[in-house]
Amino acid sequence: MKYSFKNDYSEMAQPSILSALTAVGTKQFEGYGLCSHCEEAAELIREKLKAPDADVHFISGGTLSNLTVISSALRPHEAVIAAETGHIFVHETGAIEATGHKVCTRVGYDGKLAVSDIKSAVEEHCDEHMVKPKLVYISHSTEGGTVYTKTELTAIFEICRQNGLLLYIDGARLAAAMEAADCDLEYSDIAKLSDAVFVGGTKNGALFGEAVVIFNDKLKQDFRFLMKQRGALLAKSAAMGVQFKTLFTDGLYESLARHSNQMAAYMANGIKKLGYDFLFPTQTNFVVPLLPSAVSAKLAELYDFHDWKRFDKDVAVRLVTSWATQQEVIDEFLSDLKKL
C-alpha cells in the first residue's frame, strides 16, 4: 500500500486513547451516554468552550451528527443554507434531503460562506412556493482547509440572528481550525457565535466519535429522542466518553491538531521551494499545490491523494496531513516530488 495523504483518518487512534479504553477493564457503566465517562467528557468540553449550560452528546460519525442535528432543528418546509462545497451538499449522499430538507447553496469562496451569500439566499426565498431557509451550515475548517476569522464568524452570526436563522458549525476539523495561525477565534467564541457545533474526534486522533455541543436551549429539547430515532444513540457511548475525556485532558486535542497543521506547513513550504504554486494558501492540514498533470500522475504512482480540481494543464491536488504524519515521510515525499 502506498503512503496516503488522502485524509486524516487513515490511522487507527492516538495511543493514549486506546490505553484509556483498555484501562476501563470490565468495570460496568450505564448505557446510552448516561455513564460517568460521558458526563466527565461533557464537562471537560463545556469547560473548554466556557459554556457551562451546553448540552453535549456523543455520536459515532460526522454525517450522522449533521443529519441528526439538522433534522432535529427544522420543520418540514425549512431549509439549510450552505456553501456549494459544503460536506452536507456534496459528500453525504443526500443525507439531509433524506430527512426531508432542501440544502440551498451559494458558491462561497475558498469553501467559506459570506454574509452576502446568506443575505441573498434569504431574499431569494420570499414566499410559500419556496422553502424557508432556517439554518446556516458552515464548516470550520472548511472542506478546502480554510478557516473563519472572528470578524467573519461574528458577522455571520449577526446576519443569522437578524433573520431568525440558526447557525450550525460542522467541526469535523475544529481542532485544526482553532490551531491555525490565521484563526483568531477562541473556543469560547464558538459557543458565543453559534447555536450548535460538532467537535470532531474521528479526524483528530480518536478511534471514532464526535461531540455534538448544543448552546441554543430550543435545540436542546428532546435531542436524545432524535438521536435514538436516527440510530445515533450508541449503547456503549461510554467508549466515546472515555476517548473525549482523554482528548480534552492535558491539551491532547489541541496538540494533535497542532502537529498535523505543522506537518502541512512544512510540506507546503517544501513544495513552494520546488517552485510550485498553490490553489489557496495552507491554513490548516490541507496542502493544495497546482501541479502539472504529468507530475501529478507520476506522483500518484507513489502516493495516494485526491485531486481537488482539474484545470487545462494543471491539477490542484489535495494533500492531507494527520496527527500521525511523520516529518521523515514528508521529506521523502518532497524528495520524490523533486525528482519528477
Add this chain to the structure above:
Amino acid sequence: MKYSFKNDYSEMAQPSILSALTAVGTKQFEGYGLCSHCEEAAELIREKLKAPDADVHFISGGTLSNLTVISSALRPHEAVIAAETGHIFVHETGAIEATGHKVCTRVGYDGKLAVSDIKSAVEEHCDEHMVKPKLVYISHSTEGGTVYTKTELTAIFEICRQNGLLLYIDGARLAAAMEAADCDLEYSDIAKLSDAVFVGGTKNGALFGEAVVIFNDKLKQDFRFLMKQRGALLAKSAAMGVQFKTLFTDGLYESLARHSNQMAAYMANGIKKLGYDFLFPTQTNFVVPLLPSAVSAKLAELYDFHDWKRFDKDVAVRLVTSWATQQEVIDEFLSDLKKL
C-alpha cells in the same frame, strides 16, 4: 454503582479486541470499510455462515443497522411485519417510521412471530388503501431471550417466499441464540433461510459495531449509498473490521456467548432452587423470574435490572448476563435473594 443485570453491554470490550485495535499502531488503512481489516473480517463471517457470495458491511449500532437495511429494501408504500415486542416497533423511537415505513404488528408469542401471524398480516392488507407488507422482521434471540428452531425458521422463510416477502433477522444477540441448547440452527442455516441478518457485536463483547450480512442479490445493490446516506458508513470502519476479525478467530464469538448463556442458566437454576417460578424458561442470557413485588423492590436496592412485566402481586424481572459476568457475582446475587 450497583452491579447491573440490566443488559449485556455494560462492560467495555473483551480484552483481546482492545489488544487487536492497539496492535494496529499507526499503520495506515483505507477509509469507509474498504480496508484489508474489513475485508478479512468479512471473509471470516462469510466462511462462518458458509455464504461465499454474501455482502458484509459494518455499522456502528443495531438501530442504525435495522433502519438502513429496512429502508434500503422497501418502496415507499411497503411495510414491515413484526412481533409487537419487536425492537423496531417498541424501542427504536420510530426509526423505521422516520424512514417512511409502517410496521404492522402481531401479538406473537414469547417474542416470536408464527407463520399464522405472517399469513394473517398479508391477508388483512388487501388493496391500495392499505400499506403492502414486504419484509418480515424477526429477532433471534428475541427481545424475551427466546430462540427460533430450524423447523420454525424454515416455515417462516417458506411463507415469506410464497408471499413475495423478504425475511430479515435482527441478530443483535445472534451469538446467544446460536449457542442456546434449544436452538438447532447452524450458522449456515441463517444464510439459507433469510435474506439478510445483522450479526451483533455490541452485545457480545465488541467495543461497538454490528456486521450486516446480505444474502439476497437484490438487496446488495447500492447498499453502500444507503449506508452513507443514513450516516452508517464510518470513516474508520477499520476499527470494526479489526474487532470482527478478532471475534471470528479461534471461536471467540461463540465462546463469549456460551459463557453468557451458562451464567444465565446457572442463575436460573439458583433462582429455581429458591422456589421462584419463571415467566418463560431461560434459553439464552435472559433470566425472567416472577418475584413478589416486595422482593423485587428490595432486590432493586442492591442490583440494577429492568422489569419485564408487572402483574397484580408479582413482577417478572429481566436479568441479563454478559460475556463478562462472573460466577461469584451470581452466587452473591443468589445469596442476597435468599435473604429477602
Add this chain to the structure above:
Amino acid sequence: MKYSFKNDYSEMAQPSILSALTAVGTKQFEGYGLCSHCEEAAELIREKLKAPDADVHFISGGTLSNLTVISSALRPHEAVIAAETGHIFVHETGAIEATGHKVCTRVGYDGKLAVSDIKSAVEEHCDEHMVKPKLVYISHSTEGGTVYTKTELTAIFEICRQNGLLLYIDGARLAAAMEAADCDLEYSDIAKLSDAVFVGGTKNGALFGEAVVIFNDKLKQDFRFLMKQRGALLAKSAAMGVQFKTLFTDGLYESLARHSNQMAAYMANGIKKLGYDFLFPTQTNFVVPLLPSAVSAKLAELYDFHDWKRFDKDVAVRLVTSWATQQEVIDEFLSDLKKL
C-alpha cells in the same frame, strides 16, 4: 351497475354547487386560495364555528388534509395517538408514516377513543427509546358512524391539555356527526375543544375539497408552506372557495347531512322491522345490520356495499346513505331484503 350503498361519495355534486361554479364564468381570480371566493368561504366557516381568529385552508381530499396537518404539527420523534379503526391507521396506505411519524393505537370502542386510551398511551411512552405522543387524532363521526358527545369531547380535550397533546379532529363526516340526535355538540364547541379540524366537503355533497380549520396559533404558522410542499395548495383553490361558500349559505351543509342521516334512520328502522339486529345503533348515515351470511351474499348480488366485520354465521354489513339517497331506493332495498 348495481345501486351502491358503499359510501357517501358515489354521486358527483349537489346541483347548486355546480351552478355556483358555472356562474363564475371567466371572471378572473387569484390563485392558491388567495381569492375572494376562498376568503368569503373562510369567513362563513369562521362564523359557523364562532371562531373569528381561525385560519381556514382548502385542500382537495381527506388523506391529503390529514397528512398535511399532522406532519406540520410534529417534530420527527413525535407520534399520533389514534383508535385502531382510525382512518389514518388503516386506510391511508401509511400516509402518516410516510411523513415520518408513528401512529400509536388503542382498541377504542365503536371507533371512538376514550380518555383512558389516551392516558395509557402517554404512560406507556416513557423515555427516549420510544416515540413521544404529541397529537391525538379522532374522527367525528367515526369510521363506524358513531359520534362523540360534548361530555366525551370535553374530557378528551382536557386530558390532551394536561399532557401537552394536540387534539385534531378528522371531520370528513363532520356534518353527519353534528346533525346526529345523539350528538349534543355545537359547531362552536368544535372550535373550543380542539386544535384543528377538517370540515369535510367531499362526503357531504361537494364535488371535491375539505376545509382545514386551525384554532391553535402555533399550528397556524407557515401552514401554507406545508400545503405547497405536500402538493395540497391547489392553483384553482377558488373552485373550493365557491363550493364551501355555497355549502355554508342558507344551511345547505347541515340540510344535506340531515337528509343523509334521515335516510339511514329510515333504512335502519325498516331493517329492524324485518327482525334483524345491528352491530351498533345507527347514529349518522351508517347502517350496520347483522345479516346471515347467505342473506348478505344474495343481497350483494343486488346492491353494492362493504362488509364491516365477519362473524361465524353472520356478517355485519355497512350500508351508507348520502345527500343524494332517495327514499324510494330504500323502499326497494327493504322490499328486496324482505324477499331474501
Add this chain to the structure above:
Amino acid sequence: MKYSFKNDYSEMAQPSILSALTAVGTKQFEGYGLCSHCEEAAELIREKLKAPDADVHFISGGTLSNLTVISSALRPHEAVIAAETGHIFVHETGAIEATGHKVCTRVGYDGKLAVSDIKSAVEEHCDEHMVKPKLVYISHSTEGGTVYTKTELTAIFEICRQNGLLLYIDGARLAAAMEAADCDLEYSDIAKLSDAVFVGGTKNGALFGEAVVIFNDKLKQDFRFLMKQRGALLAKSAAMGVQFKTLFTDGLYESLARHSNQMAAYMANGIKKLGYDFLFPTQTNFVVPLLPSAVSAKLAELYDFHDWKRFDKDVAVRLVTSWATQQEVIDEFLSDLKKL
C-alpha cells in the same frame, strides 16, 4: 381587481367542462378512479398518445403529480437531474426533498436541459459518497415558455437510456408546447421518448386535475398505492374523468392551447411593434419583453403580472395568456403600453 397576465389558471373552467360535470346529475359511480368516466378519459388519452398500454391516473394538481411520480420511481439514494429553473427545484417548496430525494441542477438554457447537462451531472456523481442520479425531469413547455424539438427530446431520451436514467416530463403546459410552431413533436413521440408524463389540465381550461401517464412498465407497479399514500387518490376522481373526457373529445384540448398561444403571439407582435425587445422569443403562451423599469412599474399599476428577471435598467416581465384571454383585452393592454 386589475386584469391579470400572471398565469393561465386565473379563470375557473372552460364552459363545456362544467356542463359535462353538471350533466352527470346524481348518477352513481365508483370511487378512486375506478369509474367509467376515468376509464373512458384514460382511453382517449391513450389513443391521443398512441400508447395503448399506458397507465393513466388522475391527480388534482401538478406538485402532487410530480412528487408522487418521482418518489414512486426512486430508491432513497437516487436523485433527480433538473434545470435550475425547473418547477420542482424552485417553486414546489422542497416537495421532492420532502420525499427524501435530492434534485441536482444544471443551469440549462431558456429553461431547457441539454444532453451535455445530463452527461456532466452523471459524471460528477461518481461514487457512494454522492447521490445517484436516476431520473431526468424536464418541463415541456418549460417554465420560460420554451419547447423541445423532436431532435432535442430524442437526444435526451437516448442519453437517459445509455445511463440507466428515467425521463419524466412535467406537462403542466403540454398542450401549449405541442401547439407551438417551433415544436415538431407529435403526441405519440411523447410516449416513445419518455417514461412518464403528466398531461396538464389545470393550466389548459380544466377546473382542476392532471393526467399522469406512465409508459414504462416498471413505473406502473403499485402506483395506486403511492397515490393513496401521498393523498393523491381522490374519492371523486370521476370529476377528473369527466373533465378529461371532455378535453380529449373533438380536439378541445388542442384548440384551447392554440387559442392561448395565438393570443401570446398577437401580444408579442404588438409589443415588438412598440419597439421593445424580448428576453427570449415567444414560443407558447408566455411573452417576456424587456421593459425599462419605469415602464414596467407603471404597467404594474394597470395589470397584474410577474417579473421574470431584473436587470440594471430593464425588467424582463412575464405575461401569460390563457384559453380565456380575449383579443380586446390585449388590444387595450397594447394601447396602455403605448401610452407609457
